Amino acid sequence: MELYELTIAQAHELLQKREISSVELTRSVLQRIETVETKIKAYLRITPEEALAQAEKADQRRAQGEDNPLLGIPLAIKDVLCTKGVETTCGSRILQGFVPPFDATVVAKLRELGSVLLGKTNTDEFAMGSSTENSGFFTTHNPWNLEHVPGGSSGGSAAAVAADECLGALGTDTGGSIRQPAAFCGIAGLKPTYGRVSRYGLVAFASSLDQAGPLCKDVKDCAILLQAIAGHDPKDSTSANLSVPNFVEALQPDVKGMRLGVPKEYFTEGIDAKVAEAVHAALDVWAELGAEIVEVSLPHTEYALPVYYIIAPAEASANLARYDGVRYGYSYPEAKDIWDAYRKTREIGFGAEVKRRIMLGTYALSAGYYDAYYLKAQKVRTLIKEDFDRAYQQCDAIIAPTTPMPAFRIGERVDDPLQMYLGDIFTLSLNLAGVCGISIPCGFADGLPVGVQILGDAYDETTILRVAYAYEQATEWHLQKPPL
Amino acid sequence: MKYEAIIGMEVHAQILTASKMFCGCSADYASAPPNTHVCPVCLGMPGVLPVINQAAVEATILTGLALNCTIPEFSKFDRKNYPYPDLPKGYQISQYDLPLCINGWLEIDLGGTKKRIGIRRVHLEEDTGKLIHEEDGSLIDFNRAGVPLMEIVSEADMRSAEEAWLYLTKLRTILRYLGVSTGNMEEGAMRCEANVSVRPLGSKEFGTKVEVKNLNSFRAVRQAIAYEIERQTKLLQEGKRVHQVTMGWDEHRHRTVFQRSKEFAEDYRYFPEPDLPPLELSREFVQEIRSRLPELPDAKRERFIAQYGIKGDDAALLVEERATADYFERAVAAAQKQITPQTIANWIVGEIFRLLRENTTEISSIKVSPEQLIELLKLIQEGTINATVGKEVLDEMFATGKSAQAIVKEKGLTQISDEEQLRQFVQEALAKNPKPLQQYLAGKEAVLGFFIGQVMRATRGQANVHVVRKLLQEELDKYKNKE
Ligand SMILES: [Zn+2]
Numbered sequence: 008m009e010l011y012e013l014t015i016a017q018a019h020e021l022l023q024k025r026e027i028s029s030v031e032l033t034r035s036v037l038q039r040i041e042t043v044e045t046k047i048k049a050y051l052r053i054t055p056e057e058a059l060a061q062a063e064k065a066d067q068r069r070a071q072g073e074d075n076p077l078l079g080i081p082l083a084i085k086d087v088l089c090t091k092g093v094e095t096t097c098g099s100r101i102l103q104g105f106v107p108p109f110d111a112t113v114v115a116k117l118r119e120l121g122s123v124l125l126g127k128t129n130t131d132e133f134a135m136g137s138s139t140e141n142s143g144f145f146t147t148h149n150p151w152n153l154e155h156v157p158g159g160s161s162g163g164s165a166a167a168v169a170a171d172e173c174l175g176a177l178g179t180d181t182g183g184s185i186r187q188p189a190a191f192c193g194i195a196g197l198k199p200t201y202g203r204v205s206r207y208g209l210v211a212f213a214s215s216l217d218q219a220g221p222l223c224k225d226v227k228d229c230a231i232l233l234q235a236i237a238g239h240d241p242k243d244s245t246s247a248n249l250s251v252p253n254f255v256e257a258l259q260p261d262v263k264g265m266r267l268g269v270p271k272e273y274f275t276e277g278i279d280a281k282v283a284e285a286v287h288a289a290l291d292v293w294a295e296l297g298a299e300i301v302e303v304s305l306p307h308t309e310y311a312l313p314v315y316y317i318i319a320p321a322e323a324s325a326n327l328a329r330y331d332g333v334r335y336g337y338s339y340p341e342a343k344d345i346w347d348a349y350r351k352t353r354e355i356g357f358g359a360e361v362k363r364r365i366m367l368g369t370y371a372l373s374a375g376y377y378d379a380y381y382l383k384a385q386k387v388r389t390l391i392k393e394d395f396d397r398a399y400q401q402c403d404a405i406i407a408p409t410t411p412m413p414a415f416r417i418g419e420r421v422d423d424p425l426q427m428y429l430g431d432i433f434t435l436s437l438n439l440a441g442v443c444g445i446s447i448p449c450g451f452a453d454g455l456p457v458g459v460q461i462l463g464d465a466y467d468e469t470t471i472l473r474v475a476y477a478y479e480q481a482t483e484w485h486l487q488k489p490p491l
Numbered sequence: 492m493k494y495e496a497i498i499g500m501e502v503h504a505q506i507l508t509a510s511k512m513f514c515g516c517s518a519d520y521a522s523a524p525p526n527t528h529v530c531p532v533c534l535g536m537p538g539v540l541p542v543i544n545q546a547a548v549e550a551t552i553l554t555g556l557a558l559n560c561t562i563p564e565f566s567k568f569d570r571k572n573y574p575y576p577d578l579p580k581g582y583q584i585s586q587y588d589l590p591l592c593i594n595g596w597l598e599i600d601l602g603g604t605k606k607r608i609g610i611r612r613v614h615l616e617e618d619t620g621k622l623i624h625e626e627d628g629s630l631i632d633f634n635r636a637g638v639p640l641m642e643i644v645s646e647a648d649m650r651s652a653e654e655a656w657l658y659l660t661k662l663r664t665i666l667r668y669l670g671v672s673t674g675n676m677e678e679g680a681m682r683c684e685a686n687v688s689v690r691p692l693g694s695k696e697f698g699t700k701v702e703v704k705n706l707n708s709f710r711a712v713r714q715a716i717a718y719e720i721e722r723q724t725k726l727l728q729e730g731k732r733v734h735q736v737t738m739g740w741d742e743h744r745h746r747t748v749f750q751r752s753k754e755f756a757e758d759y760r761y762f763p764e765p766d767l768p769p770l771e772l773s774r775e776f777v778q779e780i781r782s783r784l785p786e787l788p789d790a791k792r793e794r795f796i797a798q799y800g801i802k803g804d805d806a807a808l809l810v811e812e813r814a815t816a817d818y819f820e821r822a823v824a825a826a827q828k829q830i831t832p833q834t835i836a837n838w839i840v841g842e843i844f845r846l847l848r849e850n851t852t853e854i855s856s857i858k859v860s861p862e863q864l865i866e867l868l869k870l871i872q873e874g875t876i877n878a879t880v881g882k883e884v885l886d887e888m889f890a891t892g893k894s895a896q897a898i899v900k901e902k903g904l905t906q907i908s909d910e911e912q913l914r915q916f917v918q919e920a921l922a923k924n925p926k927p928l929q930q931y932l933a934g935k936e937a938v939l940g941f942f943i944g945q946v947m948r949a950t951r952g953q954a955n956v957h958v959v960r961k962l963l964q965e966e967l968d969k970y971k972n973k974e
Contacts, residue, residue, distance in 0.1 A: 211766075322765055
């Protein structure tokens, strides 16, 4: 077994026993990147020198008796998270050249623990997309089939984890952007409850929906990484001032007597038969482990997509107004006046999908339309949240497919945004409700991974981690490696 | 036909907090080099988040309470979207439909009759950066970006430029009393826009509203509104239409000039700020802030009249600035009833105000303490010096901060009451001025004043007038007897 194949927990054990050093581990991963990256294109930026320096530092800290599960562990960071001194573009040409003078709180926490940061992973521009095809730079390839997308928007992070180009990665999830690529790439990805993790330094797409979370090789690693980044941050007024449970300790492979809800609205037409089959097989595993499978209803599921595509673009239209070429990033050099500079900078700097969403959002917030769109959407959002509240009175967690079908071909949906949006119907509701969810691999369809989601109540990450962990212990899907 | 003006005011006041509205940068940027009071948050960098400055919220609520507003239990921030280079985020965090304070009023005094001007709302927002236009382009200073700003919106209750001026003056006095803003219009710490319309007297419908901007002083406010009322009235009298526009006050040409059309309302696409949780304002919290309300100028004036028996006009002048009122009260306390409050008021309103005006300074930086002023007034009352010398001594105290005693001693200004000493001066005065003496002896007694003046001049004002008068009488009687 090569060092780059290790999980975070496995690597930590070897580091602890002094069987390997962080420098050795980091070298192995950098070597792996060199070998496969030309095929995968997961990274927008790799920082090998900084990584090795951090690894050396981590080894020194360990030599001085320090220890924590992430000390010396090489990780990748999605490019929508600000990294001090390292260019952060959000996959957009408009931010080319922007080097943040500060770290996102989640990045700062990882640095403090002594993690090794390998580089910044590809993303759909400003996290708007489901395939990385909206990246302003290039498309990442699915390690399981290079002609397919890795999912998105955290497609770079998911592909990097699946291809062993890092031990774990951070992504962000606004409407499924961690869970969907995790499912497409056959790895575990967790979207924490809104408020569990600080958003400071997470470049906003839709402020009321965005959350950063881990993408890892297995559930235990997700728990380790979540533990590291969770917690109240005075710099983020929407982060919850709650104590953080010990997620790793909560990992008991025991679901006896737990009630797992299956929402009938999620198994409708349009879901790929092989995906449905894999998810049903997963339900059987939990049932065998002693869980009780109950049917629940999330009646407003069908409104999640339209509600999401009003609220998220509305917030985005304001969030993206700051990219005007005045203070940082790309600036059109030959403008006649300030208005010309705004127009040309944004025309050239933003891609088509970003422009589409800015227009959608601007329209939804305009005088005369606000009540009919934005306000109405907020009301329906409340109904969606109430759906989840009711469901959690009947069950401990909800099981659902992560996506209606496995990873599609590159280029297959780029000309049909609506079709692209429909791919996210199983992930959006969770963000609107602000609750948590994890996607883990549960099988294959035509050689491509299939993911199953475990959705939990607000601030109940321990339950979904436990349900996922029990499944993982009973199966071997998470051990499968793509043929690279 | 007679016309009446309808005026509403929108006032922006920078709040005196240590840090900016949503970040830790210092809000005191007045003398800072450009772009030195900035951070990723107030520069609107990607990924940053605002954190509410609690002190600014409290200052706004305190202002609302002083303006008799209701403080709702629930308030929130909203994003006001518009692109401009001085607005780093492309939106301003402001308050739209749920401001911190609503439905208040402020009372103005129209030469004895009181009038209430309604306060529609007071809300909290952030200031923008400052554009500096150069020949070859524009520069932006973001030091001001994110400084807490409150907007105080009045009802359209004012009917003349004078009323608007009184409203604004009163508002500033209150803001300064509360210590929430300097209210300095020249420095831009307080900015004001007036909405002016004119309608036939007795009409129930409103005329077309014109927004008047660029009002950079209290004088400008009064002049611009008066000008605008006249302009609109003339238009209506000529049967013409008033257009819905924004006008700017031209300080040099003394007229309002067209800035832009407002026929189409701008769409700011307000929506709730998702980065900030809504504010729940518990009654206990509001009560706690209410308990911090100081005595406000109107109440203070009434108390001064009742408690100290001073004249209404003097009381009004004394309470205009909280620091002056405090100065007066400290002086009254120091006098321990040996000097009357009216005497103290006279000296403050007369001499102290004159010195402050002449030296363009404020009472807060005066070198003469209230206790020192009383020491001076006691020297006058006891007859150690007379009032004229007292004023000179005060000048010296004002300049040097020395005590009255010290100055009197140093300069030998003690009043001369010694009869022997003064008799010489009196005799000299009579001897040197035979003509007036003749007049006096001829029965023109008013000439006595002339001789007193001569003696006072000769003694550099130090002579005790009462003694001089007595001695003059004695000496003159001698002349009379000789005849
Ligand atoms: Zn700042």
